[in-house]
Every structure is written in structure tokens, then in C-alpha cells.
Amino acid sequence: MSAAIEVMRHHRSIRKFTEQALSADQIEAIMASAQAASSSSFLQASAVIRVTDPELRTQVMALCGNQPYIGGAAEFWVFCADFHRHLQWVPEARTGFAEQLLIGAIDTALMGQNALTAAESLGLGGVFIGAVRNQPFELCALLELPKGVIPLFGLCLGYPAQDPEPKPRLPASLMFCENGYPARFDEGQMQAYDEQVQQYYRTRTGGNKDMSWTGQIGETLAKEARPFMLEFLHRQGFCLR
Known part of the structure; x- marks a missing residue:
């Protein structure tokens, strides 16, 4: 590399x-x-x-x-x-x-x-x-x-x-699409990523922040x-x- x-x-x-x-x-x-x-x-x-x-x-x-x-x-x-x-x-x-x-x-x-x-x-x-x-x-x-x-x-x-x-990024399969946009992204992969982000925040903040990626989306895009x-x-x- x-x-x-x-x-x-x-x-x-x-x-x-x-x-x-x-x-x-x-x-x-x-x-x-x-x-x-x-x-x-x-x-x-x-x-x-x-x-x-x-x-x-x-x-x-x-x-x-x-x-x-x-x-x-x-x-x-x-x-x-x-x-x-x-x-x-x-x-x-x-x-x-x-x-x-x-x-x-x-x-x-x-x-x-x-x-x-x-x-x-x-x-x-x-x-x-x-x-x-x-x-x-x-x-x-x-x-x-x-x-x-x-x-x-x-x-x-x-x-x-x-x-x-490094902050964990979305799995490549949830961001890179081939020949068109999918009708629906994989829910299992999304859930696994949510858990990964949640653990990252817990570790980085010593337990003071406990938020998933979809939770962050909801908070950021609420207004x-x-x-x-x-x-x-x-x-x-x-x-x-």
C-alpha cells in the first residue's frame, strides 16, 4: 500500500x-x-x-x-x-x-x-x-x-x-453502489455499524456519550x-x- x-x-x-x-x-x-x-x-x-x-x-x-x-x-x-x-x-x-x-x-x-x-x-x-x-x-x-x-x-x-x-466509517457496502442506487440498504449491516459507533463514543468519552450513528442523524437533522x-x-x- x-x-x-x-x-x-x-x-x-x-x-x-x-x-x-x-x-x-x-x-x-x-x-x-x-x-x-x-x-x-x-x-x-x-x-x-x-x-x-x-x-x-x-x-x-x-x-x-x-x-x-x-x-x-x-x-x-x-x-x-x-x-x-x-x-x-x-x-x-x-x-x-x-x-x-x-x-x-x-x-x-x-x-x-x-x-x-x-x-x-x-x-x-x-x-x-x-x-x-x-x-x-x-x-x-x-x-x-x-x-x-x-x-x-x-x-x-x-x-x-x-x-x-480513527472514527469508524460506514461499511463500504453502505456507501458505494454499483450501477444504481439500491432500493434498500442492509438493515443488519446498519445495526452493526450503529453498535460500533456507540462503542466508539463510549470509549472516547469514558462513558459520557452513548449514541449510535442513526441516533446522531436523528438529533442533527431534527431541525x-x-x-x-x-x-x-x-x-x-x-x-x-
Whole structure:
């Protein structure tokens, strides 16, 4: 098995970091790896804000639920979908289409995954932060994001100060389908996976969390998350048509 596959298969989210900074060479290598990701129609519809100012990092952390690893990581980057740059150089370009949101989100997610995989290959760790979308209006003002730019997720990077076990993923047979989508997934496999996840949480939390994967689905999807998101997208010039 290749070294690249080993790195990807042993991914863990790291939320505790040492105080050691990343070198300039490491940062440059991670950035170059992120930029090497595939891009739809070569639009390169992404921008990344590297938050290095301590006070600004504290303010961003406050908008993201005060998750302490945002402040504790050596690096914190905010990945954004970006069509503002296109309009700067090609003012007649037509933007605001729903498909462009998908392009920007997909391009940026591919960049983010490349960045994290590159970091992990260097012995670093990281965790993605979806909470940058908790207060997007305020975050846009704080990071001076113009119309045509939306923050999608953050990424903490640094030297790990913990060694968690990998979180169990769905069996491949419940995710990879051949020649079409099945009428019904196997209930027995689902039950076995539920039990595996439940045991994982019990072990990781010392018995403080006892939840199956389907239980987590029910809790997470019980209500609409971030109901302000469509208004925010419209304000930033996305999904207008």
C-alpha cells in the first residue's frame, strides 16, 4: 500500500496541538498542495484567509462558538468560495447562478482536503471547522470579505498533542453502489455499524456519550441548521437565479 493511502486511511481530527509553529517550508508545501486540487472549468473559485493576527484569531474564535482549538492551533485558515476575483478582472462575467455555488463549494472543499492530507503527510494534524458559518454576516465584516465571497469552513493545523483513534466509517457496502442506487440498504449491516459507533463514543468519552450513528442523524437533522443561510448567500451574490 502506498504512503499516500496510508496517510488518508489513518486520518483523525486533531483538536489539541503543541505550541510548535509550522515552518515557512511546511506552509508553502501545504498551500501548493491545496492549489494543486482539481478545479471545475479551471475557474479556481476559492480564496483562503490565513488568520495570523492573535487578536483577529480571538475574534474569529468567538464567532465560531469559542472552540479552543481555533486559538490553540499553530495555523488557522478560512476557506472561501470566491467569484469576486473573477469580476475584478472580467467585470462583464455573469455570476449569481446556483451552479456557481456548487462549483465554488466543490473546488474549495477539494482544496481543503488536499491541504489537510498534505499536512498529515508531514506529521501534522488538523480539524475542519464548519462553525465559520455560525455567524457569517459578522465573519464577513471581520475578515473584510466582499460580495462574491463566502466562508465555507475553517481548518486548524499544527503538531498533534493527542492521539485519538480513527472514527469508524460506514461499511463500504453502505456507501458505494454499483450501477444504481439500491432500493434498500442492509438493515443488519446498519445495526452493526450503529453498535460500533456507540462503542466508539463510549470509549472516547469514558462513558459520557452513548449514541449510535442513526441516533446522531436523528438529533442533527431534527431541525433546520443555520436558517439564515439563504439570506446570507443572497446578500453575498450567490444563488440569485
